Amino acid sequence: MTLRTLSWLKEGLISALFPPSCAACGALDSEPFCAICAQQNEWAPRFSLPEVEQVWAAFRYEGPVREAIHALKYGARPELGLRLGRAMARRLPFVGEVIVPVPIAGHALGARGYNQARELARGLCGCVRPRALMRRNRHQEQVGLDREARRRNIAGAFAAGPAAASVRGLDVLLVDDVITTGATIEACTRVLKEAGAKGVRAAALAYTVSGF
Ligand SMILES: [Zn+2]
Numbered sequence: 727m728t729l730r731t732l733s734w735l736k737e738g739l740i741s742a743l744f745p746p747s748c749a750a751c752g753a754l755d756s757e758p759f760c761a762i763c764a765q766q767n768e769w770a771p772r773f774s775l776p777e778v779e780q781v782w783a784a785f786r787y788e789g790p791v792r793e794a795i796h797a798l799k800y801g802a803r804p805e806l807g808l809r810l811g812r813a814m815a816r817r818l819p820f821v822g823e824v825i826v827p828v829p830i831a832g833h834a835l836g837a838r839g840y841n842q843a844r845e846l847a848r849g850l851c852g853c854v855r856p857r858a859l860m861r862r863n864r865h866q867e868q869v870g871l872d873r874e875a876r877r878r879n880i881a882g883a884f885a886a887g888p889a890a891a892s893v894r895g896l897d898v899l900l901v902d903d904v905i906t907t908g909a910t911i912e913a914c915t916r917v918l919k920e921a922g923a924k925g926v927r928a929a930a931l932a933y934t935v936s937g938f
Pocket of ligand 1: 750
């Protein structure tokens with residue numbers, strides 16, 4: 727049996743266990759959102775971040791999209807990542823030669839069992855390099871910090887991972903679930919450029935428009 731057949735079988739099994747349903751309300755309807763939820767979702771506005779060549783998010787972090795991300799992160803629903811990633815891919819305005827998901831802290835990975843950004847990245851076309859970046863465990867939670875404090879706190883949270891050499895000389899597409907202040911994306915971009923990435927663009931499923 728080839729690897730391709732295996733992954734096809736795995737996907738078949740997952741869709742049998744979790745028949746395609748709305749990622750927010752669970753209604754058995756179109757992908758990844760039902761018609762009612764899809765109507766409530768709003769596209770994210772254009773925005774930019776210093777040090778990042780281009781940055782893009784599909785939706786505003788509100789309503790059904792927010793519900794779906796919550797289910798992906800806290801509802802033990804990794805399969806939602808692939809479906810939401812495919813929805814992202816349909817509108818993604820740029821690509822990268824390699825895709826690097828923003829890593830999550832070790833304790834979060836231990837509790838959740840998967841990195842939601844990596845699951846989203848699986849829905850995008852291209853080769854995913856999850857070990858190009860790593861997250862250091864010892865840093866303060868971002869919740870409750872203002873923009874400047876977040877930026878300072880996050881700056882030292884990422885480092886080159888064991889597969890950092892795999893981005894050398896290449897255009898990288900950095901992927902995350904939600905962009906809030908952009909401090910995480912900027913910190914990861916810095917590490918990827920130090921590792922020799924030719925360029926870094928970033929894409930997320932959602933953007934917190936207010937900045938917090
Ligand atoms: Zn729905």
